[in-house]
Amino acid sequence: MVQYNETRLDASFAALSDATRRGVLEQLGRADASITDLAEKFHITLTGMKKHVSVLERAGLVTTEKVGRVRTCRLGLRALEEEAAWIERHRGLWSARFDELDKVVEELKRKEKADGRKKTR
Amino acid sequence: MVQYNETRLDASFAALSDATRRGVLEQLGRADASITDLAEKFHITLTGMKKHVSVLERAGLVTTEKVGRVRTCRLGLRALEEEAAWIERHRGLWSARFDELDKVVEELKRKEKADGRKKTR
DNA sequence: GTTATACTGAACCATATGGTTCAGTATATA
DNA sequence: TATATACTGAACCATATGGTTCAGTATAAC
Numbered sequence: 001m002v003q004y005n006e007t008r009l010d011a012s013f014a015a016l017s018d019a020t021r022r023g024v025l026e027q028l029g030r031a032d033a034s035i036t037d038l039a040e041k042f043h044i045t046l047t048g049m050k051k052h053v054s055v056l057e058r059a060g061l062v063t064t065e066k067v068g069r070v071r072t073c074r075l076g077l078r079a080l081e082e083e084a085a086w087i088e089r090h091r092g093l094w095s096a097r098f099d100e101l102d103k104v105v106e107e108l109k110r111k112e113k114a115d116g117r118k119k120t121r
Numbered sequence: 122m123v124q125y126n127e128t129r130l131d132a133s134f135a136a137l138s139d140a141t142r143r144g145v146l147e148q149l150g151r152a153d154a155s156i157t158d159l160a161e162k163f164h165i166t167l168t169g170m171k172k173h174v175s176v177l178e179r180a181g182l183v184t185t186e187k188v189g190r191v192r193t194c195r196l197g198l199r200a201l202e203e204e205a206a207w208i209e210r211h212r213g214l215w216s217a218r219f220d221e222l223d224k225v226v227e228e229l230k231r232k233e234k235a236d237g238r239k240k241t242r
Numbered sequence: 243g244t245t246a247t248a249c250t251g252a253a254c255c256a257t258a259t260g261g262t263t264c265a266g267t268a269t270a271t272a
Numbered sequence: 273t274a275t276a277t278a279c280t281g282a283a284c285c286a287t288a289t290g291g292t293t294c295a296g297t298a299t300a301a302c
Contacts, residue, residue, distance in 0.1 A: 006140045016207075017134035018290080019127045025211060036248060046249065048291055055289090069248045069299045084208045086143075091201050094150060139260080157278060167279065169261055176259090190269045190278045 004086055008060065012083055015059035020044070021052050025061060025075070032074045125207055129181065133204055136180035141165070142173050146182060146196070153195045 015021055020042050027033060027041060039049035053073055056062035061080070064073045136142055141163050148154060148162060160170035174194055177183035182201070185194045 006143075009143070010138050010140060013134050014138035014289095017131050017138055019131060020290090022127075022130070022207075029211065034248080044290090045292065047251085047293085050250070051290075066249085071249065080208050080212050084205075084212060086137075087201050087205050087208060090146060090150065091205060094196055094201065135259095141260090155278080165260090166262065168263085168281085171280070172260070187279085192279065 004082060009082060009086060012059040012061060012080075015055050015061055016083070018052070018055075021056055024049075024052060024056065024073075028062065028073060028075045032072050034070050034072055036070075038073065125203060130203060130207060133180040133182060133201075136176050136182055137204070139173070139176075142177055145170075145173060145177065145194075149183065149194060149196045153193050155191050155193055157191075159194065 023042060024038055027038065033041075035046060035049050035053060038053070039046045042049065053062060053064065057064060057076075061076045062073055063076050064071050066072075137146075144163060145159055148159065154162075156167060156170050156174060159174070160167045163170065174183060174185065174192075178185060178197075182197045183194055184197050185192050187193075
């Protein structure tokens with residue numbers, strides 16, 4: 001019954017798939033920054049950085065506020081919760097699946113041993 | 122000192138940014154499946170599904186094995202560990218950052234109150 | 243009032259993505 | 273051996289991405 005916003009997951013995983021944008025998030029984790037700050041830090045044009053920030057903003061990972069001529073970027077409040085939930089849920093499925101396989105293997109081993117007489121745990 | 126494989130993170134977050142591929146992972150969490158199985162399940166062509174599976178495979182999230190004419194897909198062993206680690210690490214930064222802001226706010230409140238005479242914790 | 247700063251938007255470019263169709267190849271099945 | 277199945281690869285299409293340049297607008301500083 002876990003309900004994910006598929007569209008937002010699309011947007012945020014896509015946002016995370018770029019090293020520059022992950023870097024920006026990391027940076028904003030340390031301090032708020034203007035578009036200019038970020039553009040300089042990552043050696044791309046202002047316009048280029050603006051685009052990255054827009055992507056992060058659309059994904060809800062960053063919020064921005066313009067005061068005077070400066071747009072300040074900060075981490076979004078929502079912050080990776082949904083993404084973490086999705087991944088954790090699937091890590092669960094994953095390991096359940098592997099445990100299951102393990103059990104089958106165990107069972108096979110057990111039977112093999114039993115056939116060879118001795119019963120082991 | 123945490124070292125991520127940036128290229129792989131790129132690939133796997135990109136792989137996760139598509140709802141069909143997330144569905145495939147979910148499906149493979151329940152049972153292994155052939156390309157045909159998956160293509161039918163998601164109502165796209167064989168060729169289309171093949172591409173999705175290739176993307177997941179390149180990201181290391183899925184492994185496949187061809188026996189006879191059937192290619193069986195299963196979850197990769199690596200399974201989201203790096204992605205989970207990245208996200209968890211940054212959730213940490215995130216909340217540290219917000220705690221910090223909270224502290225500043227607390228401090229401001231405290232001062233305000235102190236100015237109004239009474240000192241509160 | 244002029245100039246410098248900080249951003250914004252449009253347009254362009256090369257490449258990638260998600261999908262298709264069509265034409266194979268390889269392997270089972272009858 | 274003939275036929276059906278399961279995949280594979282090439283080619284195409286529309287749209288998106290990550291980047292640029294260039295031409296603005298708005299605000300601050302002199």
